Amino acid sequence: MDIPELAFLxxxxxxxxxxxxxxxxxxxGELISERAGVLNVGIEGTVLLGALAAYLGAIxxxxxxxxxxxxxxxxxxxxxxxxxxxxxVKASQVVVGIIFNVxxxxxxxxxxxxxxxxxxxxxxAPMMPEISVPGLKDLPLIGPALFGQSVMFYITIxxxxxxxxxMYRTRLGLNLRAVGEYPKAAAAxxxxxxRMRIIAVLACGLGGGLAxxxxxxxxxxxxxxxxxxxxxxxxxxxxxxxRWNPYLAILAAFGFASMDALALSLQLFDLPIxxxxxxxxxxxxxxxxVSGVFGRSRNPAALMTPxxxxx
Amino acid sequence: MSYVNTSKIVLSxxxxxMLGTASLAQAETTVALVxxxxxxxxxxxxxxxxxxxxxxxxxxxxxxxxxVSQADIPAVVQGYADDGYDxxxxxxYQFGSLFAEISEEYPxxxxxxxxxxxxxTEIPSNALYVEFRYTDAAYxxxxxxxxxxxxxxxxxxxxxxxxTTQGMAKAFVEAAEATKPGLKGYAIVTGDYNxxxxxxxxxxxxxxxxxxxxxxxxxxxxIGAIEGASxxxxxxxxxxxxxxxxxxxxxxxxxxANNAGLVQEVAKMVADGSFEGGGMWEPALGFSxxxxxxxASYNTDLISDDVWAQFLDIWSKVDSGEIEPAS
Numbered sequence: 001m002d003i004p005e006l007a008f009l010x011x012x013x014x015x016x017x018x019x020x021x022x023x024x025x026x027x028x029g030e031l032i033s034e035r036a037g038v039l040n041v042g043i044e045g046t047v048l049l050g051a052l053a054a055y056l057g058a059i060x061x062x063x064x065x066x067x068x069x070x071x072x073x074x075x076x077x078x079x080x081x082x083x084x085x086x087x088x089v090k091a092s093q094v095v096v097g098i099i100f101n102v103x104x105x106x107x108x109x110x111x112x113x114x115x116x117x118x119x120x121x122x123x124x125a126p127m128m129p130e131i132s133v134p135g136l137k138d139l140p141l142i143g144p145a146l147f148g149q150s151v152m153f154y155i156t157i158x159x160x161x162x163x164x165x166x167m168y169r170t171r172l173g174l175n176l177r178a179v180g181e182y183p184k185a186a187a188a189x190x191x192x193x194x195r196m197r198i199i200a201v202l203a204c205g206l207g208g209g210l211a212x213x214x215x216x217x218x219x220x221x222x223x224x225x226x227x228x229x230x231x232x233x234x235x236x237x238x239x240x241x242x243r244w245n246p247y248l249a250i251l252a253a254f255g256f257a258s259m260d261a262l263a264l265s266l267q268l269f270d271l272p273i274x275x276x277x278x279x280x281x282x283x284x285x286x287x288x289x290v291s292g293v294f295g296r297s298r299n300p301a302a303l304m305t306p307x308x309x310x311x
Numbered sequence: 312m313s314y315v316n317t318s319k320i321v322l323s324x325x326x327x328x329m330l331g332t333a334s335l336a337q338a339e340t341t342v343a344l345v346x347x348x349x350x351x352x353x354x355x356x357x358x359x360x361x362x363x364x365x366x367x368x369x370x371x372x373x374x375x376x377x378x379v380s381q382a383d384i385p386a387v388v389q390g391y392a393d394d395g396y397d398x399x400x401x402x403x404y405q406f407g408s409l410f411a412e413i414s415e416e417y418p419x420x421x422x423x424x425x426x427x428x429x430x431x432t433e434i435p436s437n438a439l440y441v442e443f444r445y446t447d448a449a450y451x452x453x454x455x456x457x458x459x460x461x462x463x464x465x466x467x468x469x470x471x472x473x474x475t476t477q478g479m480a481k482a483f484v485e486a487a488e489a490t491k492p493g494l495k496g497y498a499i500v501t502g503d504y505n506x507x508x509x510x511x512x513x514x515x516x517x518x519x520x521x522x523x524x525x526x527x528x529x530x531x532x533x534i535g536a537i538e539g540a541s542x543x544x545x546x547x548x549x550x551x552x553x554x555x556x557x558x559x560x561x562x563x564x565x566x567x568a569n570n571a572g573l574v575q576e577v578a579k580m581v582a583d584g585s586f587e588g589g590g591m592w593e594p595a596l597g598f599s600x601x602x603x604x605x606x607a608s609y610n611t612d613l614i615s616d617d618v619w620a621q622f623l624d625i626w627s628k629v630d631s632g633e634i635e636p637a638s
Binding site: 215267276 | 500502509513520531539556
């Protein structure tokens with residue numbers, strides 16, 4: 001094969017890093033929520049509505065930063081509803097999440113059509129600037145991957161690291177984990193379980209909304225109601241693979257993204273593997289992740305269990 | 312006063328008579344168009360709708376339904392047929408087998424689906440399908456990409472993993488490598504028509520490995536491919552509609568599907584009695600597919616007149632069958 005191996009590897013790593021961003025943001029959001037005991041299957045819908053808000057905010061204001069802000073706001077706003085259903089109404093978390101995704105799809109399609117109906121179809125939103133470190137960016141293998149990314153990527157990594165610090169080094173983090181492990185004991189220790197869980201679901205909305213913004217403001221500059229394509233669900237798998245640990249989530253998200261990118265890269269070689277098998281790679285990893293092949297992991301003990309103060 | 316009125320009447324009568332002769336053939340022809348998507352999608356559906364509007368201007372009696380879901384299609388189509396429309400057009404693959412089934416019940420009316428005829432089915436003589444010649448079109452784009460390239464490779468991003476996509480990918484690679492010996496043709500099939508992020512990375516992957524011209528055969532995945540390729544300084548070729556707006560300075564041209572022309576042409580066949588169903592209509596490649604760049608055919612900043620002439624030469628050879636893609 002006449003493709004230089006170095007160029008192949010460099011491109012593969014760079015593509016993996018680019019695909020990591022939105023997966024990581026969604027996973028961090030989901031992880032915070034699950035750590036507090038709330039499984040938010042509705043994250044797919046939150047990401048989609050965040051993407052819509054990012055697009056509209058960015059084209060109306062002309063600034064990608066306003067777009068990202070709008071996405072963060074939208075993510076938290078819709079998660080107010082989810083938090084109410086999960087924590088206050090105490091409805092089944094899985095059912096609410098699935099129904100919410102269907103609802104979000106309908107809302108996004110309808111709103112996009114209604115708002116954009118009269119405007120030409122192809123209107124690109126202003127995108128986040130890329131940071132390019134001169135010299136370092138041209139390094140082989142990791143140069144483009146680490147020193148030539150969108151500014152949003154570096155912010156994403158900071159968010160993941162910051163979440164790890166919050167979760168393991170602050171009282172807030174300790175309280176959050178306590179609520180997800182044994183809410184009764186947490187309540188006895190004076191922690192407001194309901195409030196803590198609501199905060200966690202809102203933080204999940206923040207992560208999901210920003211993940212949506214990532215698609216629009218970093219990757220494609222456009223909104224379509226299909227752009228999320230199940231990546232919210234992949235975030236659920238990443239959280240399990242990362243064992244509910246924000247630092248490991250960085251690696252897990254990168255692992256998933258690199259499988260996605262590998263499925264594309266490998267097609268450049270004339271391998272005797274059908275394309276279908278390559279395209280299925282990331283999903284194979286998802287199945288392996290949730291099946292416990294990578295070691296058994298223990299989820300937060302009170303995950304999916306609504307908290308009743310009087311029982 | 313009365314003089315003015317009389318002259319007005321004479322003038323308007325003359326105008327009516329002139330109009331009458333101009334559209335005599337079309338006067339009674341009624342055309343109904345059923346669209347699976349929105350007339351404002353700026354692509355597949357919008358094109359057909361433009362054709363319908365042109366027919367209206369020519370004196371045809373028209374009707375249409377947009378955003379008709381798969382489940383509602385049979386009812387909507389039969390509604391138009393029962394209302395006696397001379398021609399019912401179904402715009403997309405969704406109408407393939409349906410038209411073969413129901414057209415027999417309405418032998419006096421014509422049915423046209425803008426997709427290929429369903430296999431293993433006898434096509435009634437009043438149902439017509441169209442052959443878009445996707446592989447031939449892909450061969451043309453592979454040749455154009457090769458002619459535009461100054462680098463080592465060119466690439467195509469494919470959508471859903473199906474025989475059409477695979478065939479187009481192979482034809483593109485074949486044409487690129489045949490047009491410029493030594494050039495490498497890449498193809499990445501993403502397996503998805505709607506994943507823009509993946510389309511972007513597919514384009515980036517090929518560019519990272521030396522490609523400098525990217526084409527696509529995927530709807531929204533393709534939009535991502537254009538975005539990724541143009542942001543990395545590669546040239547791009549659009550597909551299905553005029554995609555100039557996505558990347559004006561990086562876009563060489565877009566291969567736009569001439570749905571407006573197809574709709575008009577078939578309606579005229581029905582109007583003048585030359586309509587003949589029972590199979591597939593195979594229009595010339597240059598009729599089904601139009602290279603467009605805004606108001607022009609191509610971007611003169613990226614493609615010289617000489618290169619365009621070379622492309623047109625290959626394009627016409629593919630059209631005539633002189634060049635036939637192996638795939």
